[in-house]
Amino acid sequence: MTHYLNLIKATSRKIWLNVFWKNPPHLWALKVTVSIAFLLILSEIIFDNSFIATTLALGVVAMALGETDVHPRGRLKSAVITLLLFLLSSSIVGLLLPYPIIFGIALGVMVFSLTLLAGISSRLQGITFGTLLIITYTMLGAGTDAQWYLQPLLYVVGASIYSTISILLLYFRPLRLLREQLSSGFSYLAQYIDVKAGLFPSAPNEQENIRNQLAQHNIQLAQQIEVCKRDLYSYSAESDRKMRAVVNIYYRKWFLLQEMQERATSSHEQYDVLSGQVKNADLIEGFGQLMREITGAMHQYAESLLTSETYKHPLSLMWTVTAMRKMLDAEKETSEAHYSTLSLLMNNLSGLEQSLRNEEKTDRQIEVSDYNARRPERQPLSIILTPRHPRFRFAVRLTLCLLLGYSFMQIFQVEKGAWILLTSLIVVQQTYSATRQRLFHRIFGTLLGVVLGVSLAHLLPTLMGQILLMLGSVYAFFFWLKKNYTVAAIFITIYVLGAFNLLAGEGVAVMLPRIIDTLIGGMLAYFVVRYIWPDWQYKQLPILLHTAVTKNRCYFQSIYDVSISETEYVHNRRSAHNADNALTSGWKDMRLEPKSKRHYQQRALRLTDLNHALLSYISAFGVHNHKIKHPLAEHELRFCCNVNHILQFVEETMSQQVNDLQFDEHLAQANEWEGEIARIKLDTDNQRYALIHNIARVSRELLVEARGLKEVYEEEVN
Secondary structure (H helix, E strand, O other): OHHHHHHHHHHHHHHHHHHHHOOHHHHHHHHHHHHHHHHHHHHHHHOOOHHHHHHHHHHHHHHHHOOOOOOHHHHHHHHHHHHHHHHHHHHHHHHHOOOHHHHHHHHHHHHHHHHHHHOOOHHHHHHHHHHHHHHHHHHHHHHOOOOOOHHHHHHHHHHHHHHHHHHHHHHHOOOHHHHHHHHHHHHHHHHHHHHHHHHOOOOHHHHHHHHHHHHHHHHHHHHHHHHHHHHHHHHHHHOOHHHHHHHHHHHHHHHHHHHHHHHHHOOOOOHHHHHHHOOOHHHHHHHHHHHHHHHHHHHHHHHHHHHOOOOOOOHHHHHHHHHHHHHHHHHOOOOHHHHHHHHHHHHHHHHHHHHHHOOOOOOOOOOHHHHOOOOOOOOOHHHHOOOOOHHHHHHHHHHHHHHHHHHHHHHOOOOOOHHHHHHHHHHOOOOHHHHHHHHHHHHHHHHHHHHHHHHHHHHOOOHHHHHHHHHHHHHHHHHHOOOOHHHHHHHHHHHHHHHHHHHHOOOOOOHHHHHHHHHHHHHHHHHHHHHOOOOOHHHHHHHHHHHHHHHHHHHHHHHHOOOOOHHHHHHHHHHHHHHHHHHHHHHHHHOOOOHHHOOOHHHHHHHHHHHHHHHHHHHHHHHHOOOOOOOOOHHHHHHHHHHHHHHHHHHHHHOOOOOHHHHHHHHHHHHOHHHHHHHHOOOOOOOHHHHHHHHHHHHHHHHHHHHHHHHHHHHHHO
């Protein structure tokens, strides 16, 4: 008997570890679902009242969607603020809803104010979104015979119970969320390297697709690094001196992630070209295989962060590195032309392997304690309160959209018309492209959810069947929410169906109105974002280009300028990646905008590609050149300063601050670089020259393209 009990215990632990503990989305979904299950079942048993049960559950959903803080103390503060806003906003809706004109004014003030407040900090962004959900939920539940104060109290009770569970779990595992975010960062980096391995070897018709995938993965990686930064700053702000010493360990892992990102995104040459020019196919395939093994090891490292287990570096990876070095040395005699590039690539990949093997160390000597006093970024409300700020424009569009939905609801006496407002709230995003994508996901998910929901409602007609339907669908919704919004929309639609069946036995009957309301809310969202104060990307691209070149130049200067500290270097490197990703995202968004608004699309693509290439070459220069260990010679330093000067002039060109005479002088200076590079390349023992040459070449091409873009702008103005 004891044997079987131990077997069951071991199996249960294995399932818990593999299904939930190693998968944060499953863990989050389980936490929300258990909270809702507790409230639903308890409410049905004690009160036998489905209105109480479903209202409590909606309070849990709103609170779960608004959670942001990773420190127990910070999460407690956020919970208190959130509960107060839930109570206040729901009470205002309950009291003023019978008076349409007064409520319309109050609705506009609440939506506009909350949306502006969301721009101050990430903490408030989560809190205010949950509050906006509560406003629409209260409107949906206002048709019952219950007293106006019942909904606010039930929302607060439901949200309080979920918050209590969430905060208690966080107190037992206070570093769990930090580990989750860092683990996600290393997982994204592993995915990037895995995609990049596809270039070794690759056919010409595959390379554009691979580069597009790399750009998308790099955006995800850079965004996750920023999330880690925000959470580390937030955790430091809430920690005492003793706890900050522990947090410093995770700061070092964050630095390691950025250092490995620099290696992964660096380019020493056009690798796709090497596939066709290097005769030894086994060598090229070996690089791809090495990258895939690094990917596997990095996934293991990410998993070790989640489980708190010691990372075990694969012996096979070290053997592969050794074998590749021997193969590369054998290639030196037969392919001298490409040996230098391949050698740099090999050093870079072995550096990734070494970084994983010695995970507690980084090449950069950074004073971690400098980060203990840092706080999450905040934007003063005075800066947001201007029509030029994107958040202000977004607040205007969202407020107008919800007011239009409420007016439509009142004019046509739409029963449960708050679904229109709820749809608009979810669909409206800050940009046209994001709104368009969310609109498609929402409508498609709703339609498919109706089909599945109606089918399941017939299969599970009992009370327990409806509760199981709700719990299963809410679990799936939270699991898929951050992975695939279309799938998440399907399951939240099924959840709504189950809730209405539980509440009034009419889930199937309300689905057609639900579809119509979704379509109306989606179309209102599209109309407002399309025609009300739109922020087309062609207006943003000059700013994005200027910022990207500026950040690249600062990053480049940080590599060779000994007066710039390691801390500044890390900041400039991260800023360059963020600016490059913002530029790439801007160009991708432009492709989803109306054709009449896609100005300078091809030229913008060319400049975006050049800026990304510049960042990749600068990253390679940063990887292989540490200014303290390997200082530049005087002529190298002078040449780097000349390149930096040209990049500074590119910035000025994009700011429309130059004339043709100045441009001709700088272009002539850039054209003289080839002779200087040819001379310094005679020193074949110094591989840095190839890296500097790549940076100089792309800088010159950027200069030419920037002039072309300036001429286009001038023609349009004239």
